[in-house]
Amino acid sequence: MTGARAPLLAVTGLAKAFGHNVVLRDVSLRIAPGSLHALLGENGAGKSTLTRILLGMERADAGTVLLGGSRYAPASPESARRAGVVLVPQERTLCPHLTVADNVMLGIEPAARGRLGIRDRARARAIAREAIALVAGSPARVPLDARAGELGVADQQLVEIARALAQGGLREGGRLAARLLVLDEPTSSLGHEDAARLFDRVRALRDAGLAVLLVTHFLSDVRAHADRYTALRDGRIAGEGDPRETEPAQIVREMLGRTFEDARERATAEAAPPACGEVVLDVENVSGVKRPKRASLRLHRGEILGIAGLVGSGRTELLRIxxxxxxxxxxTVTVRAPRGVGLLSEDRGGEGLMLGRSIAENVWLSPRAPLFAAPRSLLPEAARWIEKLAIRAGGPEQRAGELSGGNQQKVQIARLLREDFDVLLVDEPTRGIDVPSKAQVLSLLRDLAGAGKAIVLVSSQLDELVTTCDRIAVLRRGTLEPPRPASSWTEASLLLEASS
Structure with missing residues (x-):
């Protein structure tokens, strides 16, 4: 498909740093016109920064980018769109109360000639119809007058793509003016059948001459649909080639930088429960409004059950349910825990803590706390937790927002421990904290399990799951697979299982 044609996009020696944090190092890649190129890498590998540079959201520190043979350095997303480089973001951006046609044209509505500020509704509808026809194959597939919120997730994704193409401009006759379409995790919230239908339409766009940069974690999508792939690791190119001629284990090795050990043949049966650990949480075929689709698990007192999965698989949604x-x-969810269930939120600043309030107030923040309590009466108990968890702070009256990320996380944990919950649901406990703090938090979780707490741990850091958990289950496209002993997993086998 790619042949020997001159590349549409040629990136050479790209580099980017944020302060002392070097994110991209000498990155080079080529994307041919009429091809689907996959960009792979773990979280933090540099994928987002690279795409943000291509989309005009960031400026590179070094290196060159050529688009169609001409130098390309967009100063803004608008200038990138004018050059024909458009994005479909991972998160839905549709207005559910507006029609499909209004969503496609949102922000780019044409004005009626000679009538300043008056929208040309007929022209807007015609452009929307052309864009939907390009993406869906027929305007009848996605009715222009349907409310976006009433569509299925797969059709909403088609509307997102149609809007991106409309932003890039359409030539006479509905031909594409956009040259490069960046798809960021387009199937993260889709099932297999919907994902297959989406890629049918993406291939049609590719065959019409559009170049597609697919940012994804799903190796199965890459092997089935991509013409080429590039793997990033620590901001550098770690591998590239034809995904159909490259074994998945090799791609995983490139992404992780470690040897692959297929542990799937080891202890595939569910692990035996910890000694004398009764079941405190029994979950049977639970489904959420969107995610997960199906999840069953049994959590035993004194164990840490890890849940691995890609972004969009439904991990956080499961914990919140x-x-x-x-x-x-x-x-059904059956709780056999007299002290109940507590959640440590992944959104530490937005949901887990009151950053403008003191450590003491955050530690006591709970429905179980006294209804009326003088602020100073909270200080001795908060001071006890500061000492117990080695929280580095000036004292219990210091505001939580003034603490480092690791110490903020410990304040969240202190609140859960003060409540003395039997079951702890821990979502990304080491996100955004330094290495020593990560080690302290994970060691604390092991100590809590040893003291009889039952813990469900969600983490994007696969090494943390392998070294911290007793059992690990993979949540893949909304379905939770049966858990297996942590000793039967490696980081590479977890990534391969989650991305298949």
């Missing part, structure tokens, strides 16, 4: 924060669509 188990904590009672979000409704479930089906299934």
């Amino acid at each position: 188990l904590a009672g924060l979000d409704p479930k669509r089906g299934g």
